[in-house]
Amino acid sequence: MKHTILLAGSGNIGRRHLQALSALNRRLDLIVIEPGSSAREASAALLAPFSDHITLRAQDDWADLPPSVDLAIVATSAAPRRKVLESLLSATRPNFVLLEKVLFTTRRDLDECEDMLSGLGIPAAINCGRRGFHDYDRLRDELGTRRGLSMNVVGSDWNICSNGIHFLDLATHLFAEMPVSVSEAELEPEPVPSRHVGCVEFFGSLVAQMSGGGTIKLTSLRSPGVPLAIEVTHHNEKWTVEEAKGRVTYEVDGEEQYSRPFEAMMVSRMEHLYTEILDNRQSRLPSYQTSAAHHRLFIDAIRRRLGMQISEDMPCPIS
Template sequence: MNYRILIVGCGEIGARHLQGVLKSSLPLSIDVVDIDKESLTKARKLADEVTPGNGQTQVHYKVVLPEGQDYSVAIIATTSNVRLHVMRELLNSNHVTSLILEKFLFSFKDEYQKARNLLKEHSVKAYVNCPRRMNPHYQALKKELKKHANWQFSVVGNEWGLACNAVHFLDIYRYLFEEKELFILEDKELEPCIFDSKRGGYKEVFGRIMSLSKELSISCGHSEKMSLQVKLTSEHQEVLIDELAGTIEFNGDIQEIRPFETVYQSNLSYQFVEQSIQEEPMTLTPFEESADTHLALLDTLEKHFQLHGDTSRGREYQIT
């Protein structure tokens, strides 16, 4: 028996999901859906670069969302402005056991509650793809951080996309410190304007956001070159993660530099597919937790967008 898998949206991230899912050792029947035939063609070429982990695995490319199917896992990798619509169409016409959503989840704040209602109505387990939780280096670091208390967490860099990607670092912060309480973020140090994102039709911000307690700080500046570092500081230990350089530097009780490897989506997706099918604990972020994180960030950006953004678009937040 081949387990049914669905991927909706096969742009850059969707195609990488396809490559990753193909590496599963389980026999799969994968439906890949996109209204853009050119995107399907590109996804097929990338898929052809991968040797399937199971010789019985099949891939079917479609321009229309199937109906009446029973999917073990469905991945919605569309843009945020159509994600809820796709989610509704999918769940109203198919059975889905586990649903994987990409960030940024939704463009309107009220869509988060609508999504919650939809998941409850159809009894679907849902997760959000914030994959740093799946990185063995962050998993090992989480155990080491327990040796000290009162950590401060900061992200500094340039041109990495604060509005688009801050949710990834808010998520890894919550994961590392098992932070269950919602945090309130300040936007006082954001630059007083809205910038066009590198992806057409979406927006970006620059500057810094931080928690009221100052234990959490995330900043992104301007530069000709992208840079990104995660810094964790306690009374007796400092940890500096440079994901681009591929290093973790320890200063304090431990003095050491270790290699850090970014695990790309094409080497991750098969893991959560197999976890779901085999009913193992999922390493991705549960939807409810990630929705709260998204909303905390949106609450922070809301006034900023209203003051400096395109007010003609109402309450839509053009973040991808």
């Protein structure tokens, strides 16, 4: 069986999707929609070694698309994503849509795009890829039925505005709970420029309250040299995941009980995320509805710190 997959946006993130798809060892028709000629050429070069089972069509517009595709991946930045999604749905009918985060930067876009996809009966997931790490599944099973769990994520300059959504989702995945609020009170007052043009970042902490009573504290330190660590606590127990060092440690009352390897998996190595969508039209990644709930709390917290009026629903300058 041959699958047809459309990728909108083949910049750095888009090419990581192409790397993962090339490793599927399946017959694929890939359609890449990308306005930049250099990005299209880079995609063609990446896929050239796989021409025995992958055909590629790279173009700069939405013309002459098939009436349906098995999977559409939208890997653009946040600002143009709604326009790209609308163009996609006008040009073809995907069986499943995979969207990058930050998903959208206004509540209106979050709500109306959710209604759009739901009205067409198209399932959608958001690429918060830590749900694809097998060792996080193992940790989730270890946590079991504990309630009131908390998480502390801390490290130097890890781009909290771009990546904070990942950890709200990770907590939801590990704890089987949703955040009910996100506070910006512990962010530093002044933003700093992001690597994304026209966007901002912050140092300091965002603090989320979880439905089970625990808290999620996300801290991006201005001081350099502190590797990112994810700590999960429950009463006198603590699990510490150090993704860069490839280990997870479990302590009780401050005494180490064990340390074991932990594999942090890149998008380009998580072929299973794509096979389950293609084979079952389902995904372990967060649904649109789940991630949109995270995004609403998250972007409002950033807008409050920037002094923006929430009622005006102006775009939050993050991506």
